[in-house]
Amino acid sequence: MSLLVTGSIAIDTVKTPHGVSEECLGGSAVYFAMAASFFGPVRFVGAVGADCPFDFEKLFAGRNVDLAGLEIRRNSKTFRWHGTYHENMDDRTTDYLELNVLAEHPPKIPQSFKDTEFVFLANTTPRLQIELLEQLTQPKFVGADTMNHWIEGHAGDLKNLLKKIDCLIINEDEGRLLGRDYNPIKAAQNIIDMGVSVLIIKKGESGSMTYSKHKELFLLPAYPAAEVKDPTGAGDSFAGGLMGYLAETGRTDFATLKKAVAYGTVVASFAIADFSLNGLMAINRADIDSRLRTLRDLTQF
């Protein structure tokens, strides 16, 4: 089935203990689209300024990514992020940020995209996420990301958003903040009670927890990556693999969701093995399926 992503396109400068990558391609929509493209066609919605140095046609060449929703705004500048990862590779500092085009009105969903069934709204203001979603005519399964800033400062809009989406994918700290309980199951239930059908909590190196409105639960460790060069985009690659697999199968039952989470985990493990999109560009679907089998072996008893 059809899959659409809306999110950021970034010019990133990333420092990690393994090196520096200056002015490289990043952004939630870019990582998501690359990750999801292993599973089927992706409809891409995002905006850049006239300064954007990247050739997206070339980037996605040979992949089924429809760029009809890519807006190049002549009088705007592209979103820029500079970040430094610390030795544990989980903590990071934002050194510099220019919202630029992200501070403007959201991109317009092209007419040819309006019938999309599987939708991912990457992290931005909850109000913009709602405005983007309202442009779609028949969404079947909508996933979204959010962050501490919106949980703390835009609680009303966020609560409205949670009533309109099916699946929230957030990290552990965000889950505690939104669910208001140290016990992860109780916090998850509190978030489910806000209106989503499925909650996926990403716990970095500790894996993920998936919890449904029917109280179904799935726990999966992270894939144990021997090399982590750049964690940027791990969460968006996880979401891309997950939503990509759901759209490929057209199903959203819990058994399918479990396998989708495993695919997301595996795709993220490839993304962090190199800077920028290089980790994802170096693999194919067979690599993903092979690592999925390894992950299954590592977790069965």
Place this chain on the structure above:
Amino acid sequence: MSLLVTGSIAIDTVKTPHGVSEECLGGSAVYFAMAASFFGPVRFVGAVGADCPFDFEKLFAGRNVDLAGLEIRRNSKTFRWHGTYHENMDDRTTDYLELNVLAEHPPKIPQSFKDTEFVFLANTTPRLQIELLEQLTQPKFVGADTMNHWIEGHAGDLKNLLKKIDCLIINEDEGRLLGRDYNPIKAAQNIIDMGVSVLIIKKGESGSMTYSKHKELFLLPAYPAAEVKDPTGAGDSFAGGLMGYLAETGRTDFATLKKAVAYGTVVASFAIADFSLNGLMAINRADIDSRLRTLRDLTQF
């Protein structure tokens, strides 16, 4: 096969967000023995002072725990620990500590215990662990725990110990400190290179990682406990369930170790559901087997 534990017996005073338990029974050997007793006979080695108020015959009544190695020292006092758990139930503060009998010479292994095949040396100075182990004539599989204090201050003794044991069971911080790498696989390999055959890293709410000298790897999430009243003894209950299952089967191959880790995980989840030994006293082997099946369901995809 036979299983022996040596470790502490404590008079604990524990404060958690769920209440206070004053002057209650604790200690690594006590939690371990109770946990292991679900799987088969346990030989118990530990010392208390004349002030010890607990009736161990009554405590272990109906369980196959041989107390021939319990020393009651008339002129000594029992080890005391006062601790407070914070809201996240992972961080704890030691409010008060009296080593007492633990600062004296180690207990003597009774003649009838000297042929024990499966042995667990709970956390104490590495030199004492070696002295205890040297009293045994034919150990087949020896597990041990240690802590930051010995890794930092008694590195020489600890390295000697690691050459004499088969399995080290430590927590994540200890693993990083001993393995000297932020990457968990690299840190694990560094510890294996010190001489143990199996390393088990306990990661609290994030589960565990088991790694062997043959580079076999097993990742298991923690059992998602809806109620955590008192985490005291979780690690020793984990070790007790694990070693208890190994001694029951008499095997130590990796497939058996994986299932043993799952049993340890499940037994620990019961231990933390109530104060002191109450969580473990309230269950039977059928409860453990039932929860093991649940844990398998929660982690399969």
